[in-house]
Amino acid sequence: MNANIILLIFIIYFLVLLFISNLTTKKSRFTDFFNANRSSPWYLVAFGMIGTSLSGVTFISVPGEVGSTNFSYFQVVLGYLVGYFIIAKVLLPLYYKHNLISIYTYLDDRFGFYSYKAGAFFFLLSRTIGASFRLFLVAGVLQIAIFNQLGLPYFFSVLLTILLIWIYTFKGGIKTIVWTDALQTLFMLSAVIITIFIITNKMNISLYESYIMIKESSYSKIFYFDWKAGNDFFKQFISGAFIAIVMTGLDQDMMQKNLTCKNLGDAQKNIFWFCVILVIANLLFLSLGALLYLYSESINFQIPSSTDDLYPLLALNELGFLTSVIFILGIIAAAYSSADSALTSLTTSFCIDFLDIDKRKNKRQIRLLVHIGFSFLLFVVILIFNEINDESVINSIFKAAGYTYGPLLGLFSFGIFTKYQIKDKFVFLICMVSPVISYLVNVYSEELLFGYKFGFEILLLNGFITFMGLYLIKK
Secondary structure (H helix, E strand, O other): OOHHHHHHHHHHHHHHHHHHHHHHOOOOOOOHHHHHHHOEOHHHHHHHHHHHHHHHHHHHHHHHHHHHHOOOHHHHHHHHHHHHHHHHHHHHHHHHHOOOOOOOHHHHHHOOHHHHHHHHHHHHHHHHHHHHHHHHHHHHHHHHHHHOOOOOOHHHHHHHHHHHHHHHHOOOOHHHHHHHHHHHHHHHHHHHHHHHHHHHHHOOOOHHHHHHHHHHOHHHOOOOOOOOOOOOHHHHHHHHHHHHHHHHHOOHHHHHHHOOEOOHHHHHHHHHHHHHHHHHHHHHHHHHHHHHHHHHHHOOOOOOOOHHHHHHHHHHHOOOHHHHHHHHHHHHHHHHHHHHHHHHHHHHHHHHHHOOHHHOOOHHHHHHHHHHHHHHHHHHHHHHHHHHOOHHHHHHHHHHHHOOHHHHHHHHHHHHHOOOOEOHHHHHHHHHHHHHHHHHHHHOHHHHOOOOOOOOOHHHHHHHHHHHHHHHOEO
């Protein structure tokens, strides 16, 4: 596509976001940045959370992965449903009972100062790396599509990307995010649906015929039963449940949206409908992936070595101008719906968990400085990723960030399911050691455990090690 056209799409897209930001920040109070005055419509939160949970990584990677893993990812999605049920029935009642803004203040009430700071720290670490990774992927796409053709350096595209996010979030915070994420989820899912229609039109088949074609292909296989393999059903189902609990229920970014609902009943209703939409959305992504491979076979298109490149290459080069436009819109929406809420939640957590902002003067100035600080931090981390310029290393860093959710799982589980008090000053050490042990077990599992290979369930082991470590330091 012509760089000027993509740039025009980019500008119009952000003008719409700025318009929404302006509408949502009229007469807003200081606390609205953190909790939206507990007045968000539950259905809007449910829909907007889809964009945050899927992100730009899912938008590109899930369709591409179908070529090697078929529909096995859906086993994880089924596990999510169990996790979200636990969030709705256990965690949300806990958060609403304590009237929390930052969910990590629960750890302060339950265990003490160091547990509280450890939980908040691990969230800040994992979210900073995760948000930077997702923005790094999108900045690379925009650099190739727009800024290389305009002769602008990479750091400019990164700076512009983060600056635009900062502009439409710095005032309204989560109050704005609830609305912009809903819009961005609409763009992302529309991109997938329209691409599916265009592919079926190119292949001269109906939607029903495409369903039959996918069903009869090898790509549609969902269930795998091999206890040694990483994609075993029980491993992925159980892992999916705990991934949902940790990366939604114990994550300030995701829970902050839920806690903007008027009451617990609305928040639980939001989780239920979020599950319904999430299942449909993932089936759409997997179906798109199967169609991309089937279409590639029909036109003898060379499958790229990196499956992440399949959807972008076909959308931008083979499927026509309209597909190119909606793909650009979709990838921007998928990335920014994750990154904008991450920036807001990082600001919220740091202000409340580390600065205790309610007790300070010049609250607005402090919040503004923290918001700028995290924007700058994301900018620096993305540039570091670009300098590393090694996909395997960057992916390893991203996966390593996932290990930091294990201590959160252990801390909250120990707090909710036991009545023990602990020697609080040792908690940070436990939380540092647990991910290291989990990583080493994961690396050497096949040698140590008779060929057993960990998948996502390494998170469960990580949480269990933290839990046992906390038991050892109980009073």
